[in-house]
Amino acid sequence: MKRKRLESGGWRVGSVAEFLGLSEDEAVFVELKLALSSELRDRRQEQGLSQVELAKRLGSSQSRVAKMEASDPSVSVDLLIRGLLAAGATKNDIAGAIVRRRRKRSARGAARGNFL
Amino acid sequence: MKRKRLESGGWRVGSVAEFLGLSEDEAVFVELKLALSSELRDRRQEQGLSQVELAKRLGSSQSRVAKMEASDPSVSVDLLIRGLLAAGATKNDIAGAIVRRRRKRSARGAARGNFL
DNA sequence: TGCGCGTATGTCAGATAGGACATATCAGGG
DNA sequence: CCCTGATATGTCCTATCTGACATACGCGCA
Numbered sequence: 001m002k003r004k005r006l007e008s009g010g011w012r013v014g015s016v017a018e019f020l021g022l023s024e025d026e027a028v029f030v031e032l033k034l035a036l037s038s039e040l041r042d043r044r045q046e047q048g049l050s051q052v053e054l055a056k057r058l059g060s061s062q063s064r065v066a067k068m069e070a071s072d073p074s075v076s077v078d079l080l081i082r083g084l085l086a087a088g089a090t091k092n093d094i095a096g097a098i099v100r101r102r103r104k105r106s107a108r109g110a111a112r113g114n115f116l
Numbered sequence: 117m118k119r120k121r122l123e124s125g126g127w128r129v130g131s132v133a134e135f136l137g138l139s140e141d142e143a144v145f146v147e148l149k150l151a152l153s154s155e156l157r158d159r160r161q162e163q164g165l166s167q168v169e170l171a172k173r174l175g176s177s178q179s180r181v182a183k184m185e186a187s188d189p190s191v192s193v194d195l196l197i198r199g200l201l202a203a204g205a206t207k208n209d210i211a212g213a214i215v216r217r218r219r220k221r222s223a224r225g226a227a228r229g230n231f232l
Numbered sequence: 233t234g235c236g237c238g239t240a241t242g243t244c245a246g247a248t249a250g251g252a253c254a255t256a257t258c259a260g261g262g
Numbered sequence: 263c264c265c266t267g268a269t270a271t272g273t274c275c276t277a278t279c280t281g282a283c284a285t286a287c288g289c290g291c292a
């Protein structure tokens with residue numbers, strides 16, 4: 001497959017985190033934040049909420065919600081979790097988001113009603 | 117049971133969070149932190165690590181590790197998660213700790229090797 | 233009693249996160 | 263073309279977090 005070909009060509013293939021030279025733990029930590037971010041976006045959109053509305057529930061601002069969903073470095077896991085709870089997620093939902101293997105967004109997925 | 121008797125006596129019975137008058141989301145959030153804290157302590161002890169040793173791995177100090185395990189308000193979820201990763205936990209372990217229903221420490225549990 | 237080890241607690245200066253605001257981009261109407 | 267609503271991006275100032283340090287506590291041991 002593609003990975004093999006690239007590696008035999010002298011490339012190291014891996015996650016963004018690896019590329020940036022992060023330790024294993026740091027890599028997992030970043031993955032985790034990414035998972036929470038995208039779960040937040042999905043949930044918010046499923047609820048038909050705008051960033052402004054979610055921000056209000058959270059007692060925060062639209063720009064911060066945007067940063068949360070973009071996994072901006074200035075956003076903590078704490079805030080992401082509070083955001084998820086404000087978006088109606090339960091502890092189980094959060095745990096699920098952490099564990100769930102993320103895959104590229106498929107046309108099928110989009111058609112299934114995600115993405116608005 | 118005891119709960120019934122207390123309630124009929126005019127007491128409202130519930131979690132510490134409820135007692136403090138926190139919102140539902142805030143309550144879930146502190147539960148979550150408590151879950152991570154105690155998972156951290158358990159893991160560290162299972163690994164036979166002292167707080168000092170874990171602190172070194174984390175690039176932190178013994179006092180902060182103590183606060184993490186005590187779920188001190190000055191400790192963020194971010195730090196707890198980094199601590200767990202440093203203590204060898206995986207994403208699955210973390211998700212598990214979040215979901216797991218916590219129960220009082222039983223004599224059986226202690227005898228099974230926890231608590232050193 | 234004194235000592236060593238592990239843990240708990242309080243404090244504080246420096247680092248980081250977060251709310252607020254301004255501004256930019258983009259998609260639909262009209 | 264100009265609105266309007268939704269989202270993105272950058273900056274500022276303050277609030278919170280964090281590592282470090284000092285100190286206290288508890289316990290086993292000699």
